Amino acid sequence: MVTPSRSASAHALHLVFGEGQRVPDTWDADLSHEDASLAQAILGLCLRRWGRLMAYLNPRLKNPERGIPLGSQVALAQGLAQLAWLPGVGTHAAVNEAVELVANRELGFPPHRGLVNAILRKASSDREALRAELEGLSPALDRTPWAERILKGALPQPEGREQLWTRLQTPPSPWFRPLTPGPLPEGLERDARASEALRILPGAPFPRTWLQEGRGMVQDLSSQALMDFRWEAPVTRILDACAAPGGKTTALARRFPKAALFALEQEPRRAQRLEENLAARGINAQVTVGEAGAWMAKGGRPFDLILLDAPCSGSGTIQKHPELVWLGHTLDLGRLQSIQARLLDQAVARLASGGLLIYAVCSWLPEEGEAQAKALLARRPEIHSAQVWESGSHFRPDPLEWPGEGFQGFAFTKA
Incomplete structure (x- = not known):
């Protein structure tokens, strides 16, 4: 029977490479602390080294052009990752668990038990040599065109991109x-x-x-620094337009304890998690399940402060979510930009005169940040930039110097 840690990481890999989906935040919630640690290590290694793992496998297949089913790829990738980079995992466990995994009809391809066993047995005969061979393969194998686009968004000039990529390939510290x-x-x-x-x-x-x-x-350093904005005007009503999981909502409540706080979240499950997090922290907020744009379009009393942490590509979070490197081609960036622009216009309509609007995206891409800010200022003459951070009205830490996620924030006030 496959252990929970290896089963959970295999399920996650199938989501990414089989269904083109992101790994859910709760993917390892049912695991014990020990099992979760192993599952996270296996999954992280497979996602960050998938290109090289597949390049290692291909010449060892009978018909490389035909390839093998995803279930066999996942079992082999997990086994190789453990043998090469997890010295605390025993050789017998790494090989036998991979064979058990490929024999599982849901996650594997049972006819390939012998293939998986043969490849991993041979690789396990010298684990140091395996690691050296894998690390000797080109790191470019793990960099998709989407990864290249992210690096160019973070650093318009080529200098430093290799340094940034190396950092992004290591698991982040919380x-x-x-x-x-x-x-x-x-x-x-x-x-x-x-x-x-x-x-x-x-x-x-x-x-x-x-x-x-x-x-x-x-809470990531970037989110915390974003919320360290300076604002002295009275704040009696606050809207957190895309609030889950509630970290920034919590910061707003602590910063303005006397203000009425409204938190929106479109997904019911995330809204439930938002409510649970806020309740556990003693935060009083009115949580509403609904799409932010539609809710704001209904009209009503204006807000003195609106935080719009908008839906985006998440390109600044690939260190934490390495699966995004392999899923970027599935993103409809144009649709996301349309959503961002619509939400910005609706937020402006609900902002009180003299109020503060903070627009943020966890992205390095200029089309989701700077371009949106410039376009908003051009089409809405009643909106002006607000100098609320040490850097001014634009929050964008240096990707090479900043240890937090890639983030862009923009502050506006309404005449």
């Missing part, structure tokens, strides 16, 4: 934000790049108990 006063867990220390940011020291234990007790939350 960032945290405290929610209650008191001592910090072992291994967390404050970081000056955002007012409440906490980073975890290398080798420190993950602060699971601290998080479960509601004394802190996970």
Whole structure:
């Protein structure tokens, strides 16, 4: 029987390469801490090295041009990844589990049990040589045209792209934000790049108990720095237009505790998670399930502050979500840009005079950020840029210097 960790990572790989879907945030929620750690390691390695793993396999197939079913690819990729890069996993476990996986009718291709066993047995005879051979293959094999587009969006000039790609190919370290006063867990220390940011020291234990007790939350450094905007005008009504999972909603509530806070989320499951997160943190907000554009178009009282963390390509999150490298060709970027422009116009209509609108995307692509901001200023003369960050009205950390996700933020005020 396939262990839960390997089964979960195989399911995730089938979602990405079989169905063209992103890996859900809750894909490993039912696993124990130990199983989740192994599953995350296997999945991350397979997604970040898929091109090289397939290049290693092809010449070892009887008919490389014909290829093999996805179930066989997944089983072999998982086995090779463990043999090459997870020295703590025993050779017997890595090989036998892969054979069991390919024998599973849902996740594998049973006729290839012998093929998977033969390839992995031979590879396992010298794990160091296997690792060296895989790492000797060109890193370009793991870079799709979409990855190249992301790198060009992040760094318009070629200098530094290789350095950035190398960083994006390593799993990111989590960032945290405290929610209650008191001592910090072992291994967390404050970081000056955002007012409440906490980073975890290398080798420190993950602060699971601290998080479960509601004394802190996970939140990327970029999101925290975005929310460190300066704004002195009175704020009595706030709209978080695309609120799940609730990290920025929480920051808004803590920043403006007396304001009425409204949070929108289109997907019912994400809205439920949003409500649960806010309740666990003691945040009082009116959560509504609905598409932000349609909800704002209904009209009503204006808001003094609107946060529009808009749907986007997610190109700035590929370090955390490496599957996006392989799914970029499925994105309808034009449709996303239309949605962003529509949401911006509707947010402007619901913004009070003298109010603040913050538009953000977790993307490096200029067409989702700078181009949208310029177009909004051109078509809406009542809107002006607002200087709310140290960098001015535009928040975009240097991709080579900044350890958080790729992010763009723009601040506007209404005459």
